[in-house]
Structures are given as C-alpha cells and as structure tokens.
Amino acid sequence: MIKRYPTRKIKVGNVEIGGDAPISVQSMTFSKTKNINDTLEQINRLYFAGADIVRVAVLDEEDANALKEIKEKSPLPIIADIHFNYKLGLKAAEVVDGLRINPGNIGGKERVKEIVKACKARNIPIRIGVNAGSLEEHLENKYGQTPKAMVESALWHIKFLEDLDFLDIKVSLKASDVQRTVEAYRMLRPLVDYPFHLGVTEAGTKFHATIKSAAAFGALLLDGIGDTLRVSITGELEEEIRVGKAILKDLGLSKEGVNIISCPTCGRIEVDLPPIVEAVEEATKDIKKPLNLAVMGCVVNAIGEAKEADVAIACGKGYGLIIKKGEIIGKYKEDELLDRFLEEVKKESE
Template identity: 50%
Template sequence: MSRENGMILRKHTRQIQVGDVAVGGDAPISIQSMTNTDTADVTSTVEQIHRLQGVGCELIRVAVPDIDAARSIRSIRDQISLPLIADIHFDARLAVASMENGAQAIRINPGNLGGEEKLQLVIDAAQQHNVPIRVGVNSGSIEKDLLATHGYPSPECPDALINSALRNVALLEKHGFYDIKISIKSSDTLTTISGYRKLSSLTDYPLHIGVTEAGGLIAGTVKSSVALGILLHEGIGDTFRISLTRDPEEEVKVGWELLRALRIRERGPELISCPTCGRTRIDLFPLAEEVDRYLQTMVAPLKVAVMGCVVNGPGEAREADIGIAGGKGVGIIFKKGKIFKKVPEEELLTVFLEELHKMEQEYKAG
C-alpha cells in the first residue's frame, strides 16, 4: 500500500504506460472518457477530444466498430496529444488494425475474439507496437459456464465477473503478455464495490474502475460517485471513467470533483455556492452557472464562492479566496470573508469575472 494523501492508503499495483501517461504504481489516478462521435468522422472526433482535454481528460477512448474507424486512428492521433485507446469488440482484425494505425492501448475481452489463434495475432501486434491491453469484462458479457456456476453478479457474489476477468487475463499470460490493466463493469453500485474489492485482493494488475450504464447526469453522478468514491477511499483504482448518458465533458468534470472531494487530486478552482433560501434577492442559479462555466477554463487552485445573501454570504464562505454575494440592486465581491468591492447588480458578473481573470493571470505568472 502507498499513501495517496493523509487519509488514503492506496493499493500498490504494477505500472503500465499508456502513451505518456503512467497507470498504476505510484502514478496519479487518471481520469478518462470516451468520445461519442463516429470515429471515422475525424474532424468531429478531434474537436471533441480537444474539448475533453480542455476540461482535464487525461486518456481518451474511441469506439472501433469497423475498419474505417480503425484506419481513422492515424489521422486522429496526428491532431491530438492525449493518449488514445481503441475499444474493440469481437473482431481481432480491428484490434490489429487499430494498433497498426497508432492506438496507444486497446480495450478487449480476450475470450470473445474468436479463439486463441486470433488472440495470438492481437498479442503479437500489441508486443510489436508496445501497446498495453485492458481486459474489460461487463456483467452482460460473462461466459455461460461461469453464470451457471456462480449466478449473475450481485453484491453478495460477484464471482462470475471476477473469474471471467481473471480467466481472460490468464489467456494473455499464457501467451507471455503481461502489459495489462483490468476492468469489471456492472451497472449496480454495490456489485461494483464488492467486485473490485475482491478483485483487488486477488491481483496486482492496475485497475480501471467504473459503473457502466450508470444513467443520466443526476443518477449517473450519484451512482458513480458512491461506488468510485468508496473504492478510491479504500485505495482501490488506478484510473477511472464516470459513465454518463451526457456530453462526455460532464464525465470529466464530475471525475475531477470526485478526486477533489477525496483530496486525492485537484484541478482548477473549487466552486462553493449556497442552495438559496428566502433571503435570496438575486437570480442566483444562472449567476452560479456562468461563474462555473468560466471556472472550467481556469487552472488556479482557488476556492470561489457564489452566495445569495449579502448579509450572511461572506461569513458563510469566509474560507473562499474570492466570492460574490447578491442583493437587491447591489452585490458585493468579497475576499476571505471581507468585503472587497460593492458593485451594481447588473455589473456584478462582469466585474467578478474580471477579478477572476486577474487572479488567474497572477497565478500563471508565479
């Protein structure tokens, strides 16, 4: 175990390299996402990857459903700087073609590629191109014999999921391949927790953690944060994706907030905002949204508050580096709980964003 911060002892795992991003060992826990564009549409895919990188994505995965998508990886790679992972199902030829065109990692289920001869082709290509393999198993893709023995994965018995993953890892090891990370995905929060706990005790390969098919913004954020928050706090997990039925940029934003909440890693400012009450005399929701949108472009590790009450707001957010509190016709900008500037309500957002810009520039200047 290694200490991630003052509270968390992280399970020590082997380290692999995905492009220039290390995964496992003492490397930082990395945040990844997956594009939802047609991979063969290079322009749209590259544009989305650039937006994802802008909000902090560190590894990006693309779907490879056909040979056109596999061949497009070369053009995509030429225009991005994030390590690119190819997601393959069933077709060994697509895995090989993806690596030949520059994929820096692949995600497969070795058992469904059509037999050991085809798996050997994938392993040979991975070794030739120095590409790690993620063995990714989902609850919906478990072998029938394991389901018959262990039943469908549940919090009480996730063994079918775990044994499927380890069986597929053994296939790679049999052919002398060990540059591996593992994921076992369930859409059930408690099954995810119990499954990764047990898997972590059985292997030292790095783990990609996540809840699959978690749902939309609210349900998906809650389910993923509960499962991944518990696992990360227990020191389990080397890289993760928050899976949402949403723009993938939201996945990355939630991921960073999760790491911040656990005091594992931070990126950019932290937003504190009040839930509003009867004392609020300003339309706070759009104000908070505009501030939050601007904060996504910043890197300075500030604590920023948006409060609805000029009477109690500054005191309630006294630990904030800077904040605003709205009142009827007038608002205030405060720093560390003390009034810094009074501003007419209609100018409040503009003046506040200007102050944030100044603080960002000061931070970048050192």
C-alpha cells in the first residue's frame, strides 16, 4: 500500500490537488495562446484524452487578452504559465484557475503583493515551478544545477508568498534527468506541506520521456510523493496524458482503464501475436472501466495465466480460446477470434 504524504489541499478550478484528492494528470498546449482556435483545439484534444488540467503559456499582452475566451470555452481548468512579467500575471489572474509564476523573479515585494492580492480575490493557487536549468544566478553559482540549489530556490520563492500569508501553493522541482528530479523532490518533501506537481523537464521523445517519467514518478509516487503530474514529451499531447494515466494505473494509484497483460511470446507460439496485442490496445484505449485483459500466445499456459483476467484470449494454431474470469466460453477460428474477443470486452466494459 502506498501511503501518500499528507499535503495541504488546493483547488484548480473544480480539480482538487493534494490531501486525499486523486492524483491529477495535466499537460500544456504548444500553440501560440493568442491563436485562440488552435489553443482550444489542443485543449479539447487533451480533454478527450482524459486530462484533468491544462496549462497555457502567456508570453505577451495578446496571449493574456486571449485567456478570457479560452477560459470561457475550455472544458478543463486553465493555468497560465508566466515568466517574470507581473503585469501579465495580474491580467491572467482575473480569468484563469491558477498561475505558474515564480514570485522571486517578478521584480520585488510590491509586485508579489499585487499578484497575491489578485489570486486571493479569486481563490486561485500559484505554482512555484523550479527548473534546474533556470535557477537564480546566486544559487547556481553557489551550488551548481543541483537538487540542493533547486530546493533552496523553491524555499526562497515560497517565502515570498508565505510572508504575505498566501498558502495556496503547489511546487514543482524539475530537472531533465531522473536522479536530480527525484532527489530534489525527496529533499523538499519533509520541509513543506504544499502539494507537489511532478515532472521531468525536457524529457525528450516519446520513448525517452516515457522511461524517464516512469522511473522518476515511480520512485516518488511509491514514496507517497506527488499530487499532480505532467509527463513532458516533445511534440505530443494525448500521449502525455496516456502515459501519465498509465503510470498511475500501473502503480495502483488509479483504477480507471484497461490493464493489458500480454505474453512475451516464445517458441510455442503459433500466431503473429504483436499485431493482435496492438489491435487490442488501440480498440480499448478509451475504456474507463477497470478491466484486466490478457492476450496470450498459446493455449498451453494461457488458461492458468489468464485466470485473473476479466477477458482473455489464448491464440493457437488456426483457432483460439476466449476465456472470461477463468472459464472458457468458446473456441473460435483464427480469423474471427479477435472480433469475438473485442465483443466480449465491449460487453464487460458497459
């Protein structure tokens, strides 16, 4: 059993983060936010992929002006991501559900005060987002791009907000490699009770980002660390959500969706199994109900191995079996086996 670290609960729109709230999965659009249609198109794609929250970059006045319409039409809570420019922060705070802005970098206490006032007026939280690659100069000079510097930076930004009695905070500590990311989150965890947004930044392509995120999030989530997460994959939207949700499911932190057990294949196999597994994965990717599906390459071991599955398929030479909860329900020819299996899965998913 994973025992989650007890954190303060905050809300981004209608999504709770921290405390006993389910771990949420989020992503970020890569459109120019000022291109409202493009941004909304990406937000909708994320929504249909199962995202809980979306973040948009606000680089200038035009981006900030677009937020009102985006917020009105978005099915997901919106976080505005702002660097350095407190005026954009103030404008965004009038409409969005949360800000990502580092209070130490917006030009002094008075400006932080104004941002805090705007956030308090609408009860919206601030994420302090520390990245190893963009640390404050004095910390980087002192410690280099290390977990220690990341944690000091986070504490420094947190203090700006706490001094103004603002505790509606979440924190991220991202590095582009697994070790520093994990170490930084572990180091900060006992020092504050704010919820953590997990991420490995600039994680790379789908292949590398999936591995890095699974390794880092796996280590942290098994320690009970992490309240919301983003898998960063170069140029991907839906895949970020799919991978994030799969990590939570495989760690037992989310029940939603299908778990596919497929055999690794061996010399006993009589069919071309990989395309069958891929077809099952594709056909079942939108199922929300928790289901265990097994796709086995031969009949010899399948019945025993598929016992735990809600629906299993055991392929054989020219024919195969469909097994439901350990009971064989039919023997079918190879060319109809997959369709029959998917029919049974559909019935179970309703």
